Amino acid sequence: MKKINTAPISGTQELLPADQFVFDQLKTNIMKTYASYGFQHIETPVIDRTEILLAKAGGETEKQIYKVVKTQETTDSATQALRFDHTVPLARYLAEYQSQLNFPFKVTQIGRNFRGERAQKGRFREFYQCDIDIIGRNELPVTYDAEVIRTLLAALDSFNLPALTVRISNRKLLTGLLTAFGLASLSDQIFSIIDHIDKVDPVVTHQQLEKLGLGSSNIKLLERFLSARGNFDTVQKQLLDLNISHHLFISGLFELETVSKLLSAQGLTNFIIDPSIIRGLDYYTGTVFETFINDYPSLGSICSGGRYDNLISQYSTQNFPGVGGSIGLTRLFYVLNQHNLVKKQTNPLDYVIIPLSPDQTLPALQLADQLRRSGSTVDTLLNFKKLGDQLKFAAKIANHAVVLGPDEVQAKVATAKNLLTGEQTTITL
Amino acid sequence: MKKINTAPISGTQELLPADQFVFDQLKTNIMKTYASYGFQHIETPVIDRTEILLAKAGGETEKQIYKVVKTQETTDSATQALRFDHTVPLARYLAEYQSQLNFPFKVTQIGRNFRGERAQKGRFREFYQCDIDIIGRNELPVTYDAEVIRTLLAALDSFNLPALTVRISNRKLLTGLLTAFGLASLSDQIFSIIDHIDKVDPVVTHQQLEKLGLGSSNIKLLERFLSARGNFDTVQKQLLDLNISHHLFISGLFELETVSKLLSAQGLTNFIIDPSIIRGLDYYTGTVFETFINDYPSLGSICSGGRYDNLISQYSTQNFPGVGGSIGLTRLFYVLNQHNLVKKQTNPLDYVIIPLSPDQTLPALQLADQLRRSGSTVDTLLNFKKLGDQLKFAAKIANHAVVLGPDEVQAKVATAKNLLTGEQTTITL
16 A cells, blocks of 8 residues: 555644644634624635735735646636635625625634745644724724724633733824834835834844934934833823824824723723834734733734725725734644643533443433433444443543443433543433 | 726635625534534645545546645646545545544534536535544444434534435445346446436436446346335335345345434434435445435435445555535525525624714723623624614614613613514613
């Protein structure tokens, strides 16, 4: 027999049933939370037009796109590819169905996306993202930015994670500051330097900014801007001290205040204002945020997003401002497991029923039905091995075992044994 | 602005939120039913090794496989492709993790598969399949075949479909019959002719069999075999009248009896024995079944499967007999909609809360939280348009609207209006 490699390809997630059960619970919690906050679910196809996917991509992303071709076709003719995020298909969806949708459109997409990244630990080529977005037609109050952050935090709450902090900023601050300094033409380069600030020595960052031609007083002011930190009132004071009066800067401060006050008013305390938060992607125009587990900053942001006012302009003459965010579930699950932060609490099934002989087949199946009617998940063993083996099997996949012999069937009473605690309960058949 | 085609590519399913909500309900019902019958969920990657996917494919399927290449690669070097079903990745999964799994392994996979079919109505290139399989190690009693059929029927029950019938046969019957006739060498061709028997004039079928060299007495006997129909006792009588004593034929009859008796004993009446059921795929070795809606036979089988005793032999030296079946959800949803057989019962959300002015923002968000705690899905409108517009919006996406003005906030009492019935309920804030 030819030996075939049966491992999944690298960069994909493939779990044993018990781990999949935990992963599914997290996914279900996210879906339920998003729905409870009024987000409606849609699914866009995994395969989309290359021209749509490439329209917004460019640079690194373009190189990572997987094209899809039938066996006989060549790559050159590839008009289809795998989506690399949910945002681009959402923009297409909005352009296509705008007249049939109701705005503000609160929408969630939960599914797998694909990127041909270099394979390395914790980097996935096929991964779940759990997105929410709120899209307005022509207008969308900034209060919705707070709604997105609040919904994402509620979803993360369901994970029982260690304490985490959302770091919030607004792109208009930095854009206003750079414009006021006459540095607007360098803003792409400066945004990119700041986006990597956490991973680079401050001395190097300083040198990079000098290389761009920034004078030392400008760099000093920029560094004061970037190191402002705290609740809104604290950061506002620090930023007003910079004496920047550009209208974008002021408007960024006002938006931050609205978001911040609304989150506080709802009792949220685990967020700070952090002007060094930028988000790499071009399309953000206002609020931006990232989320870190306090004791594990090296895990990076586990949930991020922001405001984009022009995303759909490419496909539509109408204006659809939006705000959104995403939990990268596959990566999050991976890093939580690495740090033992996900706890397996139960086995996948509630019950395994073990008939002792074929004579108890039907009563066993009937008992399974009875337990199902009260919402339980139940397996019935029909292979009649030794009782010890059957109980060992049950302990691996279920929380309770019920053994059914002739005595139980005659008495119409069976005993369910809790396989985790040993506790016994009586069931009337 | 360049005009870009924003439609999804043909052969994919993309739904508006209200339709997606109905689709999701059906999917959830299937998942819950499968879980309640003890099937554990796994997910295999969408992208898999070409050598794995092609190992079992061949013929039509091979031409329909989508290869996956990064932008710079050529098709020739494609070592990865999109899975076209759940069965082949399951075989790889079993070979890879056999030592960590517990057998009999009851497993479900629910996800999208991909086939580059010619685009036509009701044919999908990207489609959901909802599979269950039970895999034994070295042995798997035929009673498990009945468990698969019963689980699938329970899942379909949750759809509120019109009456349906499962047609069950066993491949050993026809294999035994052909071997007894000395026609074993022609069995591939004969299976293929019989697989298309429903779509072809009986005269043509007769001619095709003659062309293969079958004598008229053999054809007559084969036709008697294929036209046997009814409950097990009826069909058993008809088949025993054919006087075929080949051991496979007899063993096929015994297996059918076991499956049939176990289904009847559990109160199921909507199945018949139908020896003309073959299932196209090579890998079935015993029980095979298809399911038809009685009044819509032209929809074809909506749920089918069978027994495969050698599927994994390619990847493993151990023997893993299995039995499984699948509901093709995307296609089923499409044809049910075509015939108005899916009813939209509610709107996607339970509540839309409408604060009259920004002063009611916080009370509105607090009321939303209150309703969420009792499990409701709630949107809060923060865009302060005219009340008439807000109520129109609410009626499109939700079942209830709650208007919150200064009076309601002061009195701590609001009224929820059922937007479908007009009924009003009082809510204490």
